[in-house]
Amino acid sequence: NAMKNWDDRGTTAEAIRAGMIDKLVYSVGKDPEHATLQDWSTALGLVVRDHVVDHWFRASHRSHEEKKKRVYYLSMEFLIGRLFNDAIANLQIEPAVQEALSTYGLELRDLLDQESDAALGNGGLGRLAACFLDSMSRLEIPAFGYGIRYEHGLFRQRFHDGWQIEEAEDWLVSGHVWEFERLEARYTIKFGGHISFDGQGNTKWHAEETVFAMAYDTPITGWQGKHVNTLRLWSSRPTEILDLRRFNSGDYLNAAEKMIRAETISRVLYPDDTTPEGKELRLKQEYFFTSASLQDLIRRYLTEHDDIRHLPDFVSIQMNDTHPAIAVAELMRLLTDEHRLSFVDAFDIVQKTLSYTNHTLLPEALERWHVGLFRKVLPRHMQIIEWIDFHHLAEVQSRNLAVSLEDVRIIGHGSEVRMGNLAFIGSKKVNGVSALHTELMKQTVFAEFHRLYPDRIVNETNGITPRRWLYECNPPLRKLLMETIGTDWIANLEKIDAAAAFATDASFKEKFAAAKHANKIRLAGVIEKKLGLRVDPTALFDVQIKRIHEYKRQFLNILETIALYQAIRRSPANDWTPRVKIFGGKAAPGYHVAKQIIKLANDVAKIVNSDPVVGDRLKVAFLPNYNVSLAEVIIPAADLSEQISTAGMEASGTGNMKLALNGALTIGTLDGANVEIGERVGPENIYIFGLTSEDVAEIRVKGYDSRATIEGDPVLSDVLRAIAEGDFSPDDPSRYHDLTDILYNSDYFLVTADFQSYFQRQRDVDHGFRDTSRWTERAILNTANVGWFSSDRTIRGYAADIWNVPSV
Numbered sequence: 001n002a003m004k005n006w007d008d009r010g011t012t013a014e015a016i017r018a019g020m021i022d023k024l025v026y027s028v029g030k031d032p033e034h035a036t037l038q039d040w041s042t043a044l045g046l047v048v049r050d051h052v053v054d055h056w057f058r059a060s061h062r063s064h065e066e067k068k069k070r071v072y073y074l075s076m077e078f079l080i081g082r083l084f085n086d087a088i089a090n091l092q093i094e095p096a097v098q099e100a101l102s103t104y105g106l107e108l109r110d111l112l113d114q115e116s117d118a119a120l121g122n123g124g125l126g127r128l129a130a131c132f133l134d135s136m137s138r139l140e141i142p143a144f145g146y147g148i149r150y151e152h153g154l155f156r157q158r159f160h161d162g163w164q165i166e167e168a169e170d171w172l173v174s175g176h177v178w179e180f181e182r183l184e185a186r187y188t189i190k191f192g193g194h195i196s197f198d199g200q201g202n203t204k205w206h207a208e209e210t211v212f213a214m215a216y217d218t219p220i221t222g223w224q225g226k227h228v229n230t231l232r233l234w235s236s237r238p239t240e241i242l243d244l245r246r247f248n249s250g251d252y253l254n255a256a257e258k259m260i261r262a263e264t265i266s267r268v269l270y271p272d273d274t275t276p277e278g279k280e281l282r283l284k285q286e287y288f289f290t291s292a293s294l295q296d297l298i299r300r301y302l303t304e305h306d307d308i309r310h311l312p313d314f315v316s317i318q319m320n321d322t323h324p325a326i327a328v329a330e331l332m333r334l335l336t337d338e339h340r341l342s343f344v345d346a347f348d349i350v351q352k353t354l355s356y357t358n359h360t361l362l363p364e365a366l367e368r369w370h371v372g373l374f375r376k377v378l379p380r381h382m383q384i385i386e387w388i389d390f391h392h393l394a395e396v397q398s399r400n401l402a403v404s405l406e407d408v409r410i411i412g413h414g415s416e417v418r419m420g421n422l423a424f425i426g427s428k429k430v431n432g433v434s435a436l437h438t439e440l441m442k443q444t445v446f447a448e449f450h451r452l453y454p455d456r457i458v459n460e461t462n463g464i465t466p467r468r469w470l471y472e473c474n475p476p477l478r479k480l481l482m483e484t485i486g487t488d489w490i491a492n493l494e495k496i497d498a499a500a501a502f503a504t505d506a507s508f509k510e511k512f513a514a515a516k517h518a519n520k521i522r523l524a525g526v527i528e529k530k531l532g533l534r535v536d537p538t539a540l541f542d543v544q545i546k547r548i549h550e551y552k553r554q555f556l557n558i559l560e561t562i563a564l565y566q567a568i569r570r571s572p573a574n575d576w577t578p579r580v581k582i583f584g585g586k587a588a589p590g591y592h593v594a595k596q597i598i599k600l601a602n603d604v605a606k607i608v609n610s611d612p613v614v615g616d617r618l619k620v621a622f623l624p625n626y627n628v629s630l631a632e633v634i635i636p637a638a639d640l641s642e643q644i645s646t647a648g649m650e651a652s653g654t655g656n657m658k659l660a661l662n663g664a665l666t667i668g669t670l671d672g673a674n675v676e677i678g679e680r681v682g683p684e685n686i687y688i689f690g691l692t693s694e695d696v697a698e699i700r701v702k703g704y705d706s707r708a709t710i711e712g713d714p715v716l717s718d719v720l721r722a723i724a725e726g727d728f729s730p731d732d733p734s735r736y737h738d739l740t741d742i743l744y745n746s747d748y749f750l751v752t753a754d755f756q757s758y759f760q761r762q763r764d765v766d767h768g769f770r771d772t773s774r775w776t777e778r779a780i781l782n783t784a785n786v787g788w789f790s791s792d793r794t795i796r797g798y799a800a801d802i803w804n805v806p807s808v
């Protein structure tokens, strides 16, 4: 057995050391004397990768030989971050690696820091996809992630004078050792043109443009390497190379035009997660990766089975939001035009194979395409969608239920293709991502569909992988837990509840507090390095990290910061609880209000941080370029987790789970998964405030007078007066008139309505934190009681309720 020899190299320190030298010399092409940190990092990465590959091959062969049912997770985004430490952790070879490096006086940390983040996603949706890949490997579910290999991931954020500046991100430049180019896995993707029928049942799509989709595979190592799945990302390539005729006539730029146009499709990630861009390129990206993925999985299916009709028995496809919803029409096209099934038979297969996850109720985020654009780019799919829409409508009419027909049409008002409705109709199951969100789906956006298909909508509350979000990112706490309750929690996070018994154990408490303190010192170092700001690690670290959105209400947090600042200035002699307000997050480049909010936070920071009256009682730090790697440093250091969205608007949240697991107490609204976190940690270990989603729905109907609220609240009035008069922007006093106007005149997100209860709750936090011993107990109970939020539990739910596949 050829595989055996590979294994024999082993994972001893000596084997790793020897392997590293071998890779350094023969793969990187450097001798040890001249090697840079980057060279060493690549060499070690290649050694670790070899071990991953061994497990990977074994897993793939097993799945193939046993013809197992496969799960395909289609996602426009995978926010995976760094992979190096993740592989070392999952293979449990850190001690050997450390020892091997010490021979050369190298620090593992320094080598790990050479890796760039794979930021192929915007936020929650993309990071969830990455956690799911990890859990599918942990549960030994044979699965593929399918997405786009963006050459440039999410932009890098810099601050210039407090304003957000976006810079192109370039994760591939320093070499990415974790992927394998698959020259043989290449598919043709067509766009535009017209359709012809030959009268004998043959349909032909005469495309105007074609590109190739080329596969790049990244292994996703499960816990202890027991199973390894594949993330397959598609890169677009021209089908024709240089136009030599043009080149020879001296027309160099135009000679390359088609190549550039083809490569543009996978060039860059769309940096917005609020508003769908009505852009042709975005539609092409969606179709590009969906078509390549479906062609690829059908080819794999046909190597193991010969009847395409049994596809649903061996394949489940999950659509991560509507971005791959074109899969409904594309699978129809492949089954009918290419595999010669009837439309009715094909649709039956489609509906048994596909499922759809909804991640937001914000109506403006639901994808819709103009029929004209859609027909131009995907003429065959437009015909297929018209067929589905027609037959669906006929079926609904025949059932004689009192549903609004217009609401369940795919083609709305004859002019737009609604991807949410397409996804719903073409799916076996449709799921929401928290209990509240799923309930609201049933009552709002999909109400009519829910009446038609009462069994289709199911809930799968989100989760996070405990490997990355505790084991890897929080070594001090990991160590303490391993000493105290063993190691079961790493693969079975529910077992972390054993820590609850130690919540009042003096020695455990002391060590738990010490772990938190060590993490805070590390974060304080990062704050000082990045912002030149010194913060006191004994202060309360109050953290809000997430994309900047009005509904997430960073603005509310800033208003509270200003109110606290004013109160401290008024009575500096009071016994204040020292706080550091820590922010991180990016604004979509075209989202004006979100960018103003960033600038306001930075302006407030400047004034507060330099005010000698306030000193260490309050500091404000907005860390630039929040990403997965920065999250791994901030989360273990947090005392307080800000989850303060307008109730009913945050589908789930997953940062809330990561922070609670690492021992932060939550201050939050009854929104998304906060509700379920509260149920598990208990009311005394979470700070809930504000309007409920029912209150919000009622206010939206009745109307709300924010001006009256502001004028009735002297604290809030004073805060808004200070902002409006330019206290924080003396160089441009009217800078924030847009922001203050919103609060007075159109406070859609109800910031003013929740201000008072939020401010009050924050004072309860001040009080709670002063009882250091009690606070530590409550932090321990957060860690111990949120084991249910493991993405392993979530994936078990998908496997049982949606995919019908076994999991270990």
Ligand code: 26V
Binding pocket: 122, 123, 124, 125, 126, 128, 270, 272, 273, 274, 275, 276, 277, 321, 359, 360, 365, 433, 462, 650, 651, 652, 653, 654, 672
């Ligand atoms: C929409 C669009 C519109 C077209 C342009 C690009 C783009 C990209 C993303 C989105 C939808 C984003 C939805 C999203 O990220 N939802 C978040 O999903 C998390 C995982 O389920 C959840 O925890 C968050 O609450 C939810 O906001």
